[in-house]
Amino acid sequence: MAANSLHSLSRPAPARHLSAARRIISPTCILQFFRPAKSRATAKAKSDVLNLISDQDRGLKTQSDSSKRAEIISAIDSLAALAEGEVTTGASLSATWRLLWTTEKEQLYIIKNAGLFRTEAGDVLQVIDVQNGKLNNVITFPPDGVFFVRSTIEIEPPQRVNFKFTSAVLRGNNWEIPLPPFGQGWFESVYMDEEIRVAKDIRGDYLVVERAPYSWQE
Numbered sequence: 124m125a126a127n128s129l130h131s132l133s134r135p136a137p138a139r140h141l142s143a144a145r146r147i148i149s150p151t152c153i154l155q156f157f158r159p160a161k162s163r164a165t166a167k168a169k170s171d172v173l174n175l176i177s178d179q180d181r182g183l184k185t186q187s188d189s190s191k192r193a194e195i196i197s198a199i200d201s202l203a204a205l206a207e208g209e210v211t212t213g214a215s216l217s218a219t220w221r222l223l224w225t226t227e228k229e230q231l232y233i234i235k236n237a238g239l240f241r242t243e244a245g246d247v248l249q250v251i252d253v254q255n256g257k258l259n260n261v262i263t264f265p266p267d268g269v270f271f272v273r274s275t276i277e278i279e280p281p282q283r284v285n286f287k288f289t290s291a292v293l294r295g296n297n298w299e300i301p302l303p304p305f306g307q308g309w310f311e312s313v314y315m316d317e318e319i320r321v322a323k324d325i326r327g328d329y330l331v332v333e334r335a336p337y338s339w340q341e
Contacts, residue, residue: 161205168202169314172321176224176331181247182231185224192226199321199329203313210281211312211320214253219339220320220332222247227328233262233270242268249332250339253278258286261339267296271341272304282311 175195179185185192225231234244245263252258258274270293274286286309291302308325315321322330 165202165205168198168205169316169319171198172202172331173223173319179224181222181234182225182227183235185226186231195224196226196329199313199323199331202321203323206314208281209315211315212253212278212280212282212284215317216284216312216315216320217251217253219335219337220249220251221335222249222330222332223319224331225329227324227330230262237264240264246335248335248339249330251276251284258284259339259341269294279309282313283309284312285309 172195175191175198176182176185179191179195185195222230230247234247237244242264245265246261248259248261248263250257250259250261253276256276258276259271260274261269261271263269270291272291273289275289276287277285279285285307287307288304290304293300293302310322310324310330312320312322317334319331319333322332324330
């Protein structure tokens, strides 16, 4: 009987038990296990930022909610810390970036009060051309209106872009009003990937933008 007992203990587990294990451990779980810890932390921090700003109407609602503003900025700072030192001033910075959220009062004022001019704000864009040293800040007023500010830029790796406004234009259907330039400064893209970019500027304002599915042209 002892021999029989030893024989029974040495037998492999039934196949059904192995099949159950295989069903529990999915390919996604395996990939997550081998994914670097920093990548997992960055993905979570990015998701936290996007979730927090998702219902903030590009920042209009945040203006009257200081606790929400602080929560969003804290999440942005956590994401920025994970990307500290990463180069965000390369060729991939060149894009048409569409606003998701900002603390910049001037942009939010125009978005909020566009109705005074019998229109509404459409996409708000930041159009960057690293190779040619150009930046356009754009607010669209569909179907034909647009206000944009032209700038020259100088890249200061790893994350800073210095800019100087050169001109501004308010344009409608078959008309255009030129406006004088009005300032200079810098912004730092503290996080950037293939989908979004997060920036902080010289005044302490924050900006979250996504890569637009189109390329804006003057």
